[in-house]
Amino acid sequence: MAERHVQLHVPEPSARPGEIPDFSHLVVPPVHDARRPPVEAEAHSTYDLATTLIRVLDDDGRAGGEWDPGLDAATLKTALRHMIITRLLEEQFMLLQRQGKAAFAIRSLGEEAVSVSSAMAVGATSPGYGPGLDMHFPTYRQAGLLVSNGHSLFEMTCQVLSNSGDRLDGAQLPGLHSVPECGFFSISGNLGTQIIQAVGWAMAGAIENKRIVALAWTGEGATAENDFHSGLVFASVYQPPVILNVVNNQWAISSFQGIAGGGDTSFAQRGIGYSLPTLRVDGNDLLAGYAATTWATERARSGHGPTLIEWVTYRAASHSSSDDPTKYRPADAAAAWPLGDPVKRLSQHLIVTGSATETTLAELHEACRSEVMDVIDQAENLGTINSGPKASPVEMFRHVYAEMPPHLIEQRQELGY
Amino acid sequence: MAERHVQLHVPEPSARPGEIPDFSHLVVPPVHDARRPPVEAEAHSTYDLATTLIRVLDDDGRAGGEWDPGLDAATLKTALRHMIITRLLEEQFMLLQRQGKAAFAIRSLGEEAVSVSSAMAVGATSPGYGPGLDMHFPTYRQAGLLVSNGHSLFEMTCQVLSNSGDRLDGAQLPGLHSVPECGFFSISGNLGTQIIQAVGWAMAGAIENKRIVALAWTGEGATAENDFHSGLVFASVYQPPVILNVVNNQWAISSFQGIAGGGDTSFAQRGIGYSLPTLRVDGNDLLAGYAATTWATERARSGHGPTLIEWVTYRAASHSSSDDPTKYRPADAAAAWPLGDPVKRLSQHLIVTGSATETTLAELHEACRSEVMDVIDQAENLGTINSGPKASPVEMFRHVYAEMPPHLIEQRQELGY
Amino acid sequence: MSERPQTGSSTRRTMIEAIRDALAVMMARDDRVVSFGEDAGYFGGVFRCTEGLQQEFGPHRSFDTPISESGIVGAAVGMAAYGLRPVAEIQFADYMYPGYDQIVSEAARLRSRSAGGFTAPLVIRMPVGGGIRGGQTHSQSPEALLTHVAGLKTVIPSNPVDAKGLLIAAIEDPDPVIFLEPKRLYNGPFDGRPDQPVQPWSNHALGDVPDGYYTIPLGKASIVRPGEDLTVLAYGTLTFIAEAAVEETGIDAEIIDLRTLLPLDVDTIVASVRKTGRCVIAHEATRTSGFGAELSAQVQERCFDFLEAPIQRVTGFDTPYPVGLEWIYFPGPKRVGDGMKKAMAY
Amino acid sequence: MSERPQTGSSTRRTMIEAIRDALAVMMARDDRVVSFGEDAGYFGGVFRCTEGLQQEFGPHRSFDTPISESGIVGAAVGMAAYGLRPVAEIQFADYMYPGYDQIVSEAARLRSRSAGGFTAPLVIRMPVGGGIRGGQTHSQSPEALLTHVAGLKTVIPSNPVDAKGLLIAAIEDPDPVIFLEPKRLYNGPFDGRPDQPVQPWSNHALGDVPDGYYTIPLGKASIVRPGEDLTVLAYGTLTFIAEAAVEETGIDAEIIDLRTLLPLDVDTIVASVRKTGRCVIAHEATRTSGFGAELSAQVQERCFDFLEAPIQRVTGFDTPYPVGLEWIYFPGPKRVGDGMKKAMAY
């Protein structure tokens, strides 16, 4: 027996500020290698897919393999558009925050393919969104779901500005949207809690024998939260139509994924102990994300139960407007990320397949930019957190209960309203 | 794609009252088949041991295979004695409860090998018990740990009777002992909470570079509790010297193990997603339990970190004095359990190896019985929950804080003390 | 006396049976109502409050859950938002804490943080209180930890008639309702004398429970005994203890059973204290920051000029609930009576 | 004014720096002291309260944890029982709920349920309160959910000098201590006027923090402003709001900064209210079942004959803390002043 010093093992990332980014621990298997089992496959027969990486686009932007969803060029261009709009919009939100016009800002830079591909794949077969129908339970880093599902960019911006156009009346931090009709559940702000809620939503669908799907979303860091477990346990026991999405963007504010307990396993692998089918997907490959979500959605709608998907991606931006990532990781880490940038990779694919040229892509970018800038201007005209009309103080008391109880009426009156 | 009805899957046990017990779902692999890796093996190289069943004793009581711990006859007889004492003592506790002399009673009937083998294996190399040393974090079904670790049976009985000999001054339900010097952590009564505490204890040991081990205990039902997850996550990240024991006795009050999410996996397998080495052991085989715990203890003490052990056993008795199992499972289920009874199996082993005869075993039983009856008599003489002197009401206020704060002094005085 | 709803026929029921009946009535009326919890499906709950529901309505409407209070509440939030009317059972209120985050951060705030876009019309049932030799993990009364949370309603019935009517109202309520069931009252009223045999509900007027559908509105207290000398504010088990204390002391107290703690029936309380000029508050929970503190603060704020004596709080002590010294801990008729005498003597 | 401990030299420190200094002093004095939390290791905490500790004491004494508040508290309970002195950080008090079971059912009760056989001498630090545009999940003040729990001590400093001395006392305390840090005061005192630039602690007497080891005893309030007309009971940020309200109204109020909520310094409170005859209680938490209720109940019980006006509570409203209407929600100098005027006018 080899005696080792007994000591507390405190995992450290492969590189800290001033060091050279090192992603050699990320095993990238040959593209197109992963097999695509039938959607009714037994859970345990999918376990090999928890440690590989489902990839459709190769480094040159060519698609192939069993997982190629075979999307047409128009659909792909729409996807690209949604990714670009998401990116530009969030860039502007950050700017608004820096200018003191928004209380907070957060971005999905580098991860846009995750939410856009998921929203599109689910949307392709969705009976609609809202109570009794499909629903995403997102975190703050899935704005792409809203863009893809057609939410008004103007309304989104008003929410970020906490102005009088905010449908949440200033109740929530910028980015913590709630848009039932776009399948976007109210974001809590408390990590981990909404995984089990998505499972509950799916259980309700199963109780009503509806072919709906609920989608839970969590960062890899928040998988450490206890309710990740309750979500997996209930999904495992009741086999409801839910997709458990773990977005592994390598960082949770300042802690790298090893502090969430990744160890030498993948986060997808967490599902195995719970008898859940698991897929691990290249999160910067829109086609792979679309394919994986389509598989899980078909599985769910056809009565075969839950799937866990790990999206391997990289948080290229700061955690939020309150964060400075150069304090804890190399400044140039994002550029070294082996899976590249999702916008670039899809663009490249469109070019190599002859569906786009550098010129048409530049035009697309420009069109997106002017659309976004118009929206920002309009929304700013309505006011910001520091200027213009606000929700009435009455709003603060209004939605606490369906009907305002006596003590809240009294407190509202105390305030003079 | 095979379309199925979307519906809530509510798992049902293989037999309900009035039906014939059916344990065909329990795959019992050939005895002696499981390999014993070196204790410093990489976690992932142990995953096959999460689905097999480590067994040393065959159906005839013969020991063999790589896991045979090779214990001498004297040690085995001590183990048998501890199992029998535990069984008889708890039988008496149940009787006392039925007579109204104890508030509550709970038994480990049929599972005695689990705690006795674990206590003995840990004890063989223990530097001692208590703060800074080894510690078990038991549930209410590990009284065998106390018996094996030499706790006074008289004191144990006084706690059950809530009489003036109860060192806990009536603070806790019968059976929720707390005996630091015997390595028995105060049992909470809230399920699941103490797994992460055991991990914390082990982390403290690792911080101090001590060759100690902490042992978490949970029933399979309570693995659904959220803190099972926090325990596994912290164990996975910090690699402290902890053994996570899951006692799968098939039932959690009225729910069978499928409601805890066993599905087609084992509970040992839960560890895989967390990169934890995992062993699944025949819980009614004292030698197998001893061997598995020895492996995990050596691993922990030599700086190789945590192990998860699933003990496959059967709760032969009611859940507790408040429970009637004939309401939810066949009355004769325990008798049909494929892994037999731990006392019988070890007895049989002693006989076939020539270390005991039917006669010496009967004598042993008799000696245990009279020891237990003496203890019960003595303890009853001191009083029961309904008779005799009790802890002073002052005790209720005494240990809330190290020093009694003014408001508790005031409340104590209010009460007239 | 609680007003008796009129539905025609009635049946003698324990509080357990009344609760089960409320669930059965609502599950029959409304497909959206589902019931679940630990041991609450096949077996019908450790207190038997859901017995027979799985047999009657099938395992998709009444089922067992994993031992995960957080999972139970979290799943209920998702189901409620989807459009069902989940009624979740927490086996003992002492075990609500793992689900507390889901109650406080999620169920309570979903409506307000989404400006009404999503709601969580769920009911969480949990047995509370001591007196059954349950020790510190089967005896707690955590109501104050719930009344502090904006967005929740908290209900606690003291008898079968109220239990059924309030539970039906809770299920129909569009907001999350915490439904606390005083377990010492499940099988009969309790006068605080543990040595006496349990009085069954069948001997009590409030054990005669109307059949079928009826509601008792949330937010309305009940004057269980009119009186002139002082006001006792109580709920759950302490309602009966207060009655026993009146018997023992002969003080002509007006006893108010609050029934709903939030929203609180301030009007009934204020009218009574203004009339009597004295107030005793009794609860089983620990004193500091207990719900009695809120009641005391409100009475003081609203009846200052009418108070002839300090408001007295008679409560559980600020210690865990001990199994061996249960009846020392429990605020029985003697201690409530002493509080009343103190208020009268001032 | 808070009494100034004398240790010789002193340094101008923000409350953040004072807290970090307390940790550094104790980690240097006692090997058993360890510090951990989400982002609290390498990075030094989102508010930088543990900055540099990992560099100074190594990753085994100061480390990052998984995002699991239950794991953080549960591991701390195990470490404390083992014999260490863990100081755990919860990133925001709003996130304590997943760890609430470990606080309430485990840390608080370990000593009593084991009759002193095991103990949990740990400290849980958490930023509380609003005023930083944090919305409902970065602004809560859950102190009443802690003061209701027997076995805990709850501390809340309002300035750097107190923060350091109280934190050292908390680390040395043999019982579990919840250490609430009013985040709006981290970088400077706050008079409730958000449009004004932040005043740094370096301009304030209580920003001059003694170097090295000193303690401020738990359970002792501080009279931050003596006065004759009425008593204001406050803590944390509201201490400064009360001072601003005095400035605005000219009322000669005695302002008491409670510093420790449990055990409460009843003597200081009672002496003051008996002197002034009037009492205003101010806190940021929601009103119903807030800690103000307990204070009101106790003042009423102990000072009944001395009260010339109803005790006023000025608090956060019974709603979630909104980001857009933050300053409407916040009980600023105007609302506290109105409460004072109301008490005076009675």
Ligand SMILES: Cc1ncc(C[n+]2csc(CCOP(=O)(O)OP(=O)(O)O)c2C)c(N)n1
């Ligand atoms: C219960 C809870 N604890 C802590 C936080 C603070 N917090 C917000 S985001 C974050 C990091 C989350 O990381 P991850 O889950 O990986 O998601 P990512 O930000 O990378 O998308 C933390 C710790 C929180 N919001 N809720």
Ligand SMILES: Cc1ncc(C[n+]2csc(CCOP(=O)(O)OP(=O)(O)O)c2C)c(N)n1
């Ligand atoms: C937090 C919590 N929830 C519920 C309970 C009630 N309860 C006590 S034992 C039990 C069943 C436990 O089953 P298992 O973990 O399999 O252990 P076993 O009794 O089989 O040894 C339940 C639900 C509890 N004690 N604590």
Ligand SMILES: [Mg+2]
């Ligand atoms: Mg992340």
Ligand SMILES: [Mg+2]
């Ligand atoms: Mg079990």
